[in-house]
Amino acid sequence: MEFILEDISEAEVARRRAVYTPLTDTVRDLVDAVIRTEVPEEDLPEARRRIAEVVADLRTRQMDGPYGVRHTRENTGMAWGNAVIGVRNALAPPIDVVHAADGVRADFTLGAAYEGPPGNVHGGVCAMILDHLLGNAASYESACFTGTITVKYLRPTRLGALTAQAWVTEQSGRKRIARGTISDDEGVTCEAEGVFIVPKSAVDGPSVRWSAG
Amino acid sequence: MEFILEDISEAEVARRRAVYTPLTDTVRDLVDAVIRTEVPEEDLPEARRRIAEVVADLRTRQMDGPYGVRHTRENTGMAWGNAVIGVRNALAPPIDVVHAADGVRADFTLGAAYEGPPGNVHGGVCAMILDHLLGNAASYESACFTGTITVKYLRPTRLGALTAQAWVTEQSGRKRIARGTISDDEGVTCEAEGVFIVPKSAVDGPSVRWSAG
Numbered sequence: 001m002e003f004i005l006e007d008i009s010e011a012e013v014a015r016r017r018a019v020y021t022p023l024t025d026t027v028r029d030l031v032d033a034v035i036r037t038e039v040p041e042e043d044l045p046e047a048r049r050r051i052a053e054v055v056a057d058l059r060t061r062q063m064d065g066p067y068g069v070r071h072t073r074e075n076t077g078m079a080w081g082n083a084v085i086g087v088r089n090a091l092a093p094p095i096d097v098v099h100a101a102d103g104v105r106a107d108f109t110l111g112a113a114y115e116g117p118p119g120n121v122h123g124g125v126c127a128m129i130l131d132h133l134l135g136n137a138a139s140y141e142s143a144c145f146t147g148t149i150t151v152k153y154l155r156p157t158r159l160g161a162l163t164a165q166a167w168v169t170e171q172s173g174r175k176r177i178a179r180g181t182i183s184d185d186e187g188v189t190c191e192a193e194g195v196f197i198v199p200k201s202a203v204d205g206p207s208v209r210w211s212a213g
Numbered sequence: 214m215e216f217i218l219e220d221i222s223e224a225e226v227a228r229r230r231a232v233y234t235p236l237t238d239t240v241r242d243l244v245d246a247v248i249r250t251e252v253p254e255e256d257l258p259e260a261r262r263r264i265a266e267v268v269a270d271l272r273t274r275q276m277d278g279p280y281g282v283r284h285t286r287e288n289t290g291m292a293w294g295n296a297v298i299g300v301r302n303a304l305a306p307p308i309d310v311v312h313a314a315d316g317v318r319a320d321f322t323l324g325a326a327y328e329g330p331p332g333n334v335h336g337g338v339c340a341m342i343l344d345h346l347l348g349n350a351a352s353y354e355s356a357c358f359t360g361t362i363t364v365k366y367l368r369p370t371r372l373g374a375l376t377a378q379a380w381v382t383e384q385s386g387r388k389r390i391a392r393g394t395i396s397d398d399e400g401v402t403c404e405a406e407g408v409f410i411v412p413k414s415a416v417d418g419p420s421v422r423w424s425a426g
Contacts (some may be wrong), residue, residue: 066325112279114425124341131337213329
């Protein structure tokens with residue numbers, strides 16, 4: 001597994017982030033609009049045609065495979081294709097993970113595109129976000145991979161404003177145990193515990209303070 | 214939690230599916246293109262503007278909230294906004310779940326938008342898909358909810374063609390235990406076990422042979 005060095009300054013990372021964020025946000029908006037639109041069906045082929053034209057233009061020059069996981073010399077993570085946090089990935093809510101002394105935290109909003117049961121977040125989406133957050137908490141020294149994760153659903157998670165938190169409860173050798181929760185304004189809706197493994201190759205490698213999931 | 218009756222024929226479901234599928238597929242294509250494009254940055258604002266115009270047109274008439282979970286009188290599920298299987302949701306790969314005598318199965322392809330570690334599926338995406346598949350296997354008599362799910366990662370899951378399978382191993386009262394796996398062409402990459410609960414309200418309700426997640 002190859003991580004790519006982007007040999008650019010922190011200012012250049014910020015500049016590029018500002019270029020791609022509005023584009024990705026607009027695609028997120030489109031995903032939502034396609035789910036919720038009630039315009040006459042006969043208008044849809046034309047909408048499709050216009051989107052396909054943009055796709056064709058964007059594809060005139062593109063990378064061969066997926067975006068990969070990139071980082072700067074300062075170990076700023078640029079997992080911009082990532083399914084949960086990707087700046088260029090409209091599937092990602094995105095989750096903006098903030099590091100704190102006691103772990104990590106993210107405040108985010110999930111709309112129509114994350115629905116499972118009526119009006120509620122898909123249980124699998126909760127599992128996805130918790131996997132990422134716990135992995136992120138466990139990656140405080142070095143990127144690591146999920147070994148096992150257990151998610152317990154206490155009650156449905158309403159679509160809307162949510163908070164996820166995660167922290168490390170135990171560590172020994174290359175193994176980390178992390179716990180976390182998702183909460184709405186009435187408290188915790190689901191909780192998780194995971195076992196994370198630091199790859200052997202990473203033990204003597206650079207310190208990367210982020211997780212790719 | 215309210216499920217919506219769409220009082221339409223199976224033929225009408227199929228007709229609408231054929232109308233929305235190409236549109237959603239093109240948005241999936243756009244999501245991929247935005248991650249992978251290498252066109253000059255100065256072209257991106259114009260791409261964004263053109264997408265925003267389509268969004269505005271689609272939003273001239275739209276439903277107030279999320280799509281919800283709909284079904285026909287014949288109990289054909291129309292969870293078309295669903296994050297994993299939604300016909301109108303570009304976030305969904307989508308997973309097309311096929312029922313068999315011994316459980317459920319889905320063959321699908323995950324591209325750049327589902328990346329976590331370089332070239333591999335995000336572990337959280339595997340958890341999301343397994344949650345849905347296990348829930349679906351457990352919903353053979355009535356839609357049910359995940360109580361707890363444990364996912365064990367055996368090795369990384371390469372982006373590309375994959376298969377997920379799930380089956381029920383135990384049932385008592387309103388409780389079901391299901392197991393499942395995700396496999397690539399070299400075998401199983403991760404496995405899951407989950408406890409699913411049939412809601413009390415559903416025990417005397419209609420038989421719904423699908424799960425909302």
